[in-house]
């Protein structure tokens with residue numbers, strides 16, 4: 001049984017079959033669709049350059065599984081090895097892949113039920129926001145992480161006026177250096193920035209009309225996108241006995257701690273990655289969902305052990321304002337980020353990210369090939385790869 005019919009769930013199902021699993025395979029998902037790709041939801045699909053039919057994930061229709069779409073898991077009984085669904089079904093399983101991903105965090109005063117307030121996770125969210133953006137509105141983006149910045153960029157390209165309100169600076173997770181570059185890009189593209197601020201009051205009774213910030217600034221707007229991060233979807237696992245703490249806690253092979261034949265993968269999983277230290281991590285990256293889905297399937301078949309340890313070098317990309325940001329490793333861990341190639345002024349550079357002098361990641365705008373050496377150094381566990389030879 002795979003719960004979560006998206007990227008990690010699909011790649012797990014594929015790997016199970018590829019490894020010769022011949023038993024019954026059910027993939028259950030809340031959404032009505034076969035798995036589709038989420039990155040275009042803030043980029044090409046939102047802009048109108050791609051349509052829903054263009055973003056189906058490769059392999060979704062081919063994998064030999066029973067797809068239970070539009071079905072939501074509501075509870076897990078580990079002793080009976082049964083999943084209860086919201087529609088009242090009880091489905092038994094021998095092995096379970098948990099791949100329920102993450103869902104947008106909400107803010108108490110910005111309720112997406114109010115017309116004009118949006119969040120962005122699903123195909124429907126993106127299509128609805130797109131319809132509204134085509135009317136050249138004033139869009140308020142609350143939050144300035146990757147999705148906030150990407151939507152600001154897409155909305156500007158569509159001719160919308162865009163205001164961003166955020167407590168943290170843009171792309172804060174990528175470190176100060178990248179944050180500064182991104183803030184300059186937003187300003188150059190005419191985005192109004194209110195950094196260090198939050199929404200104190202929402203204007204409008206029947207529909208969103210704007211906000212008042214915590215410093216008293218009043219901003220009238222037609223739409224708001226709340227993009228303040230995501231939380232792992234583990235509500236349906238409460239009370240099951242699984243260790244839940246910012247995700248499903250797993251061992252280094254992605255097996256859920258303390259139970260047999262249950263693994264987790266993708267945005268919902270938290271596991272100790274031997275490439276870094278022993279602190280479990282949760283990664284909300286597309287590439288991780290692909291690789292961890294596949295790795296978790298192998299663990300389900302072969303068990304936890306040295307052959308099934310999942311030790312990836314995380315990687316990520318984001319497209320905004322016509323440039324591509326890419327990273328390897330975990331720049332968020334760094335206490336020092338240094339440009340090692342290219343130029344900050346041209347916004348085309350590679351930066352190495354270190355913590356206590358140890359390489360933890362690298363990040364680039366526009367020079368993707370410059371990341372390769374860092375990826376290899378991280379994979380090899382080289383603690384302080386020398387700049388001179390790395391940045392040639």
Ligand SMILES: Cc1cc2nc3c(=O)[nH]c(=O)nc-3n(C[C@H](O)[C@H](O)[C@H](O)COP(=O)(O)OP(=O)(O)OC[C@H]3O[C@@H](n4cnc5c(N)ncnc54)[C@H](O)[C@@H]3O)c2cc1C
Nearest residue numbers: 004006007008030038039073100101266267284285286289
């Ligand atoms: C707008 C957007 C843009 C992105 N852009 C990038 C990018 O540029 N680069 C990048 O690296 N990453 C990007 N990501 C992140 C990437 O898409 C995710 O990391 C990836 O989708 C995670 O896959 P997943 O299968 O773990 O979870 P998800 O894709 O979240 O899928 C989980 C699935 O489980 C289903 N589900 C949840 N609860 C239940 C339940 N109880 N029962 C049944 N089904 C359930 C959900 O409906 C969902 O379909 C982006 C994400 C978004 C939303």
